[in-house]
Amino acid sequence: MVDIFLESLTYPFVRYALIVGVLIALCSALLGVILVLKRFSYIGDGLSHVAFGAMAVAAVVGLTDQMLLTLPVTIVCAILLLWTGQNAKIKGDAAIAMISVGALAFGYLLMSIFPTSSNVSGDVCSSLFGSTKILTLTKGEVYLSIILSVVVVILFIALYNKFFAVTFDESFAKAVGTKTNLLNFVIATIIAVIIVLAMNLVGSLLVSALVIFPALSAMRIFKSFRSVTVCSAVISVICALLGIVLSIMFDTPVGSTIVITDIAAFLVCTIIGKIKG
């Protein structure tokens, strides 16, 4: 089976998948820590459904590069959701449920009415759960993913201290003059970018897993924000690599394989955390 994997490495698309997979896993884990701590996990879930709807529209319209549409739509929704979440706390989660379910239904309807291929259910299934086989990306998508991931990582490192401040205590941060609204806006935008990127890898229904699991795993073990962030990134990258490799070796769907390795890591971390006390 190892031969299968080594042989597959000679194909460029496998190498692309590994590079993009690792980068996406890294970004989603970094932001995942903030998302989980800010109690925004559900926003990630909602946004992925919105991205699915946008992707359906892009497919029907016949855009060759679907990210051109999904990215801006998801970013706008992320900002809107964060906004409503802040201003009307009770309505926040209902608004998200509404938008996400609506987008899901709308997307599926569009894909069924205007089928772009003979295999509609296959298309729907792969956008919801990721490619059934190894992920195939065009060169353009690969470059775009790399550029966006690098930007996300740089932004995260640059704003690390401020992200911590605004996540731990927004009132205090605002009171001492930190521009919390701007930071929240940046966080929302980055989340949207990550979700659109990660959707290629694991499909829109499984995106949240990629964002949430590594952060939760790291939190079982570590007790400072910095170590949780680093650990989350490491776990996520390892799981993504392992997941992709396993999916090639056993010919399983790449998205769910990655998620399963993330869940396994979570269980291991929970046990370690229990033992450590």
Added chain:
Amino acid sequence: MDQLVCKNLKLGYENITLTEDLSFVVEKGDYLCIVGENGAGKSTLMRTILRLQKPLSGTIEYNDDLTASKIGYLPQQTVVQKDFPASVYEVVLSGCQNTLGFGLFYSKAAHKRASDNMERLGISDLAKWCYRDLSGGQQQRVLLARALCATEKMLLLDEPVSGLDPKVTSEMYQLIEKLNDEGITVIMISHDIACSVKYAKHVLHIGNEFFFGTVEDYRHSSAGKKYLEEGHHHHG
């Protein structure tokens, strides 16, 4: 010197006025206690002083170079913080965030400031502890150290002793008094009227009745008499 001058403040939200005609002065080194019924607008007043929200009308004048970033704030704890994985040092250091500016990382001076303030509040040995593993009193000390990193001039404390047991409460009050003796102005919201009167220099009572003046005058005012009496009953 008057550090803070509030004139004819009207506080509240769009359609609801919580309190009107609020005028008071806070001097340098003052210890002001804000008391009043629930919903009287105590927290709103504090948020307004912190410039987190705008008054409906009236003005607040800040003197003594009290820019927004120079006021130390001890907010009430949020749900988010209860299980937050952050070390004590990380939390205290975040009090220096107003020195970050466009810089990305904390300066040596900021690190020293954080260490000094932890020393000052006797929590140096907790530096590597996880915030969520601390007791309520320790957590308040950490947040107070963080507030001190942001200011040397004025502390705004929003119910700093709520949820603490009597022993820890009195330790907290002594700590605040010590900081006040060192020259830091203290403005505190409190439900614990008896202790407030014991430690504070001035009292601001808002709500059904208005009072602003020294603690001594408050004891003899109608608002003070009624409120102190109730407080007394509450505490048995």
